[in-house]
Amino acid sequence: MPPGKRRKTEETADLRLQSQLCEEERFWDLMRRMARENRTAVLSFILIVLVVLASLLAPVLTPYDENGMDLMHRLSPPSQDHLLGTDEGGRDELTRLLYGARVSLLIGVVPALLSLILGSALGVIAGYRGGLADAVIMRAADVTLAFPSMLLAMVIMYSLGGGIVNVFLTLTLVNWANVARVVRSRTLALKSSEFVEAARVIGVPEGRIMRRHILPNCLPTLLVLFTLNIPASILTESSLSFLGLGIQPPNASWGLMINTGRQYLYSAPWLCFAPGAAIMLIVLAFNFLGNGLLDVLDPRQRKQ
Amino acid sequence: MEHNTLEVRGLTVCFQTAKGAVRPVDDVSLKIPQGSIVGVVGESGCGKSMTARAVMGLVRSPGKITGGSVTLDGRELTSLPEKERRKLRGAEISMIFQEPMSSLNPVMKVGRQVAEAVRLHTGCSRAEARAKTLAIFREVEIPEPEARYDCYPHELSGGLRQRVLIAMAAVCRPKLLIADEPTTALDVTVEAQILKLLERLRDAGVSVLLISHDLGVIARVCDYVYVMYAGRIVEQAGTGVIFDRPQHPYTRGLFRSVASLREGAETLETIPGVVPNLLRLPAGCSFLMRCPSCPARCENEIPPLAETEPGHAVRCFLAGKEGAT
Amino acid sequence: MRRSIAQRFLQALIVLVGVVLLTFVMLRVVPGNPIETMMGEHADAATVARMTAELGLDQPMHRQFLRYLSSALRGDFGTSYSLGKPVSLLLKSAFRNTLYLALFAALFAWILGVACGLVCAVSKNRLPDRLFLGFSLLGISLPVFMAAMFLQYVLAFKLKWFPISGTDSWRGFVLPAAALGWNSAGQVAQMTRTSLLETLQEDYIETARAKGLGRFGVLVRHALRNAMLPVLTLMAIQFSGLLSGAVITETVFSINGVGRLMVQAISGRDIPLLQGTSLLATSVVILGSLLADCLYSVLDPRIRKEG
Numbered sequence: 001m002p003p004g005k006r007r008k009t010e011e012t013a014d015l016r017l018q019s020q021l022c023e024e025e026r027f028w029d030l031m032r033r034m035a036r037e038n039r040t041a042v043l044s045f046i047l048i049v050l051v052v053l054a055s056l057l058a059p060v061l062t063p064y065d066e067n068g069m070d071l072m073h074r075l076s077p078p079s080q081d082h083l084l085g086t087d088e089g090g091r092d093e094l095t096r097l098l099y100g101a102r103v104s105l106l107i108g109v110v111p112a113l114l115s116l117i118l119g120s121a122l123g124v125i126a127g128y129r130g131g132l133a134d135a136v137i138m139r140a141a142d143v144t145l146a147f148p149s150m151l152l153a154m155v156i157m158y159s160l161g162g163g164i165v166n167v168f169l170t171l172t173l174v175n176w177a178n179v180a181r182v183v184r185s186r187t188l189a190l191k192s193s194e195f196v197e198a199a200r201v202i203g204v205p206e207g208r209i210m211r212r213h214i215l216p217n218c219l220p221t222l223l224v225l226f227t228l229n230i231p232a233s234i235l236t237e238s239s240l241s242f243l244g245l246g247i248q249p250p251n252a253s254w255g256l257m258i259n260t261g262r263q264y265l266y267s268a269p270w271l272c273f274a275p276g277a278a279i280m281l282i283v284l285a286f287n288f289l290g291n292g293l294l295d296v297l298d299p300r301q302r303k304q
Numbered sequence: 305m306e307h308n309t310l311e312v313r314g315l316t317v318c319f320q321t322a323k324g325a326v327r328p329v330d331d332v333s334l335k336i337p338q339g340s341i342v343g344v345v346g347e348s349g350c351g352k353s354m355t356a357r358a359v360m361g362l363v364r365s366p367g368k369i370t371g372g373s374v375t376l377d378g379r380e381l382t383s384l385p386e387k388e389r390r391k392l393r394g395a396e397i398s399m400i401f402q403e404p405m406s407s408l409n410p411v412m413k414v415g416r417q418v419a420e421a422v423r424l425h426t427g428c429s430r431a432e433a434r435a436k437t438l439a440i441f442r443e444v445e446i447p448e449p450e451a452r453y454d455c456y457p458h459e460l461s462g463g464l465r466q467r468v469l470i471a472m473a474a475v476c477r478p479k480l481l482i483a484d485e486p487t488t489a490l491d492v493t494v495e496a497q498i499l500k501l502l503e504r505l506r507d508a509g510v511s512v513l514l515i516s517h518d519l520g521v522i523a524r525v526c527d528y529v530y531v532m533y534a535g536r537i538v539e540q541a542g543t544g545v546i547f548d549r550p551q552h553p554y555t556r557g558l559f560r561s562v563a564s565l566r567e568g569a570e571t572l573e574t575i576p577g578v579v580p581n582l583l584r585l586p587a588g589c590s591f592l593m594r595c596p597s598c599p600a601r602c603e604n605e606i607p608p609l610a611e612t613e614p615g616h617a618v619r620c621f622l623a624g625k626e627g628a629t
Numbered sequence: 630m631r632r633s634i635a636q637r638f639l640q641a642l643i644v645l646v647g648v649v650l651l652t653f654v655m656l657r658v659v660p661g662n663p664i665e666t667m668m669g670e671h672a673d674a675a676t677v678a679r680m681t682a683e684l685g686l687d688q689p690m691h692r693q694f695l696r697y698l699s700s701a702l703r704g705d706f707g708t709s710y711s712l713g714k715p716v717s718l719l720l721k722s723a724f725r726n727t728l729y730l731a732l733f734a735a736l737f738a739w740i741l742g743v744a745c746g747l748v749c750a751v752s753k754n755r756l757p758d759r760l761f762l763g764f765s766l767l768g769i770s771l772p773v774f775m776a777a778m779f780l781q782y783v784l785a786f787k788l789k790w791f792p793i794s795g796t797d798s799w800r801g802f803v804l805p806a807a808a809l810g811w812n813s814a815g816q817v818a819q820m821t822r823t824s825l826l827e828t829l830q831e832d833y834i835e836t837a838r839a840k841g842l843g844r845f846g847v848l849v850r851h852a853l854r855n856a857m858l859p860v861l862t863l864m865a866i867q868f869s870g871l872l873s874g875a876v877i878t879e880t881v882f883s884i885n886g887v888g889r890l891m892v893q894a895i896s897g898r899d900i901p902l903l904q905g906t907s908l909l910a911t912s913v914v915i916l917g918s919l920l921a922d923c924l925y926s927v928l929d930p931r932i933r934k935e936g
Contacts, residue, residue, distance in 0.1 A: 142640075143647035146911045150873035151891065155907055158895050159655045235772055239877055242774045243892055258774065265778060266786055276775040284770035362838055387843075394841030401839075406832040409851050410931055420850070421840045456930040472840060 027220070030296040041292025044285035051282060055101035064092035066099045067250065077270065084274045087257075088264060093274055096252060100275065103164070103253040104282070107237045111171030112229035116222055118172060119179025124210050124218070126180065127187025138184070141177035149174050153236055154245060162248045167240070171233045179225050186218045220297035227290035231283040238279055254279050309479050309511035310336040310359065315372035317351075317358050326582045328354040330535040331372070336480065341502065341512040343526035343543070345519060345558070349579055351535040352515045356482045359513070360399050361389040377479060395425040398473035402485035404465035408457035414465075415441075415453030418472045425476050440475045441468075444501055463494035467501070474505055481505060482513045487521060499525050519562050523547060528615075531555050534580055534590040537609060541616035551618040553595050589620070597622065637922055641915045648911045649701070653694055656900050680710075697904075706905040711897030716905035719890060724909060727886035730809065730878065731871045733802050738810035738871075739817055739864060743857075746821025751848070753826060761818065768815025773874040777808035777881040794883035805882045809874045813867045820860050828856040858929055865921030869914040 035042050054061060069089045078085045084093035126137040144152065153170050160166040190196055191214070199209050238255025240246035242262075247253055254275040261271030317329040328351045336342045344352045357363050359374055361381065374381045376396060381389065401407040409417060418440065419433040428436070434453070441449035444467045457465055466486060473481055483502060487495040503525055506512055516522055522529055522543070529546050531539040531554065539552040550556045557575035577594035586592045589602040601621055609619045681687050688696075700707070706716035745765055749758045771779075784804060785793040791804050828834065829852055837851045876888030883889075887906050894902035 139643060139647060142644045143651055146644050146648055146869075146915050147907070148869045148873035148910055148914060150876050151907055151910050154876070154891060154895060155652060155655055155903065158903065238772060239774060239873075242877065243880060245895065258778075262778070265782060269782055272778055273775075276772070276778070279772055280770045280775065283772070284766065287770065360839060362835065390841055390843050392841075393839055399839040401832060401836060403832050407836045409833040409837070409855070411854050411929060412851070420842075424841050424846075458931050469836065472836070 058098035115175035123180035123183025144177035346532035707901035733806035734810035738813035742817025745818035750825035765818035
């Protein structure tokens with residue numbers, strides 16, 4: 001590499017670092033702003049943290065065993081001993097709810113993360129390369145999005161079979177297309193921006209441009225997508241489990257608890273409504289948080 | 305004595321914000337004699353547009369008219385109930401806006417938008433409204449009015465759109481037309497045509513309040529000029545007088561910066577400093593921070609708007625004194 | 630405009646073929662012989678061989694695909710293994726119920742949603758706004774199955790206002806449609822509110838006010854049509870969500886629709902039926918978005934002239 005060229009590379013690298021540092025500072029500023037202005041988002045965040053802590057501390061918080069059967073007290077209504085009653089095996093509903101939170105949260109976070117990685121990789125390639133790669137990836141996304149999400153999930157679950165790992169895979173395959181679309185349009189915008197032009201002119205390789213210049217600039221958008229994909233995953237999984245197509249016992253997600261509780265809807269409605277309310281709360285919290293993030297990180301997006 | 309179409313006395317508009325009360329229009333008085341064009345000039349944010357809105361009765365919440373009076377042909381407007389005011393808007397007072405691009409409803413044919421104004425105020429039939437619309441289209445020199453009637457806004461050029469807006473404002477023969485920066489978004493040749501149109505309306509007996517930051521526009525068509533700064537009138541005079549003998553340091557600054565542009569001077573002369581934050585106005589003269597020569601008095605006393613010669617008033621302690629010139 | 634619609638149509642067709650391909654491949658990568666999976670372990674070899682030949686599973690994949698595609702074009706989607714009837718016949722009767730359900734739900738959601746959004750926007754930040762906004766949030770966060778079970782429990786089981794299940798009369802559709810539409814109603818309400826508030830900030834609203842229109846006139850004649858454009862896009866997207874939700878609602882209320890058929894297909898390991906149902910559902914979604922595009926270009930003259 002001729003010395004002049006190298007110096008230029010270093011210079012742009014320097015500039016980029018500086019702008020990134022500013023970005024980072026800006027990011028925390030924005031977070032602080034959200035914390036100040038958006039009380040709902042803060043409350044949602046606190047609620048999420050509390051649920052996570054409660055599910056982790058479940059063994060300490062409750063005297064009952066997750067799978068401890070007590071056939072003397074089957075289907076007993078909420079009482080002092082069992083705040084949310086017991087299920088068909090006499091197990092404490094609240095205890096099951098706490099342990100179920102682990103599964104449900106995991107099912108929210110893991111597929112959201114996986115689909116983020118897959119979607120942004122494909123999206124940035126489609127946007128940056130254009131041409132055939134773009135056409136193929138975007139048509140694949142179109143096909144994915146043409147499916148009602150539940151139906152696609154059902155078809156994939158059918159061919160993969162039940163189980164928690166397959167639920168992860170299925171939800172990833174359902175959610176990637178949305179991420180890819182958003183990242184692609186961001187990439188198209190960034191591609192023509194000056195700093196990417198500059199990097200291209202001095203001969204930075206394509207892969208590096210995508211990784212170092214474009215993706216970091218998509219991060220705020222990706223954070224929002226991540227936060228909003230979590231409740232979507234939780235909802236889809238609970239719907240799948242509700243139909244008996246999701247994860248299989250003995251793992252118990254909230255959706256599966258509703259599925260088993262459904263048989264006792266008329267005699268022990270709390271078995272359905274307690275996990276149902278839990279799903280609602282956590283979904284609502286993530287949605288509030290996601291929209292709060294969207295408001296401060298990407299106000300333009302919000303309008304669309 | 306000549307008859308005034310519009311008289312504004314001591315008009316004050318107040319906004320309650322989280323950081324305190326702001327008065328974008330503060331004790332503004334002006335009058336528009338019938339059949340004349342009166343200009344209001346000033347930088348953006350000086351309260352020109354808000355004055356216009358207040359006259360129209362279109363101040364948006366949380367803004368409020370907190371004082372003063374507005375009379376149209378001797379009839380007090382500020383105390384009128386909203387229903388009555390609505391009947392006046394478009395019929396007796398109408399307004400055209402700065403952005404011809406976005407001031408027309410994009411999903412409605414332009415002819416129908418004008419006809420809507422006619423039907424609203426005259427209650428005539430669809431066919432009559434159409435005929436009246438086509439007539440006013442001809443009057444404001446829209447070529448091929450029949451074809452344009454069925455166009456959507458995005459199919460017309462900026463100049464044509466502004467003509468449509470003027471047609472909409474003039475179709476009910478209002479007594480007063482407020483034009484808020486009507487030519488700012490247009491290019492120079494179109495600007496001249498639009499200004500000529502305003503003059504023709506004036507000659508037809510419509511009084512015009514022309515709001516602009518462009519001194520060239522003001523000089524070309526106005527009979528009388530008010531200069532606004534930070535919500536207050538700082539100088540007022542006949543157009544010839546004010547261009548000939550500006551008194552207020554702000555007015556002079558404005559003229560100097562334009563002159564230096566026109567004469568192609570080496571350096572562009574500007575007024576130092578920026579428009580003050582309305583939340584933190586000085587206790588005295590609001591031009592204090594940017595004034596090249598201010599006596600100590602200006603710091604805690606607001607100068608009154610005082611006549612220096614008949615029809616020429618200035619809000620400056622130094623006005624008319626030797627030291628200022 | 631005609632060209633852009635033709636273009637959209639072609640694109641939709643490509644997507645549809647992609648959907649067939651995707652389901653086709655996905656359902657055939659299931660490990661093991663699909664016939665054996667379908668019939669369980671007790672199948673005798675002769676039957677398996679006969680079925681394999683009948684379904685053309687002994688042929689190479691691309692041949693199978695073309696065969697399926699060409700017969701699908703003629704309206705033949707094969708025979709359901711678990712129910713022993715032609716898939717097209719099953720789909721026909723199931724589709725009617727699902728269509729009614731989805732249309733009722735859409736009607737419920739969109740009318741309620743737009744009305745709520747309107748009330749919110751007009752009374753911005755005052756009590757009705759807060760009230761309806763909370764209501765719509767409840768709608769958004771309530772999963773379809775919860776809404777379905779809740780309505781079933783309270784209105785059908787406790788109060789006995791509506792039948793618990795079945796579609797013998799229109800009353801049977803009320804609860805399922807409400808449960809299904811609940812979610813969309815919340816979304817539409819929020820979108821209508823935001824969009825309307827934004828539209829009311831536009832310059833042409835000021836022009837309309839200056840013209841002498843009152844609040845109501847401005848809202849109805851100038852703001853609403855412009856504000857509904859993004860809402861329309863949302864509605865098209867929602868139609869797909871409604872079909873997703875139909876699977877749940879039909880299961881809870883025992884309605885014989887496409888969604889329930891699909892659940893049956895999965896539990897019966899019935900590949901032709903599963904393929905038929907998913908193809909039908911996606912076709913409806915694609916058609917829906919095509920329709921929305923056309924409607925959009927009718928409502929927005931700016932788009933009409935481009936393309």
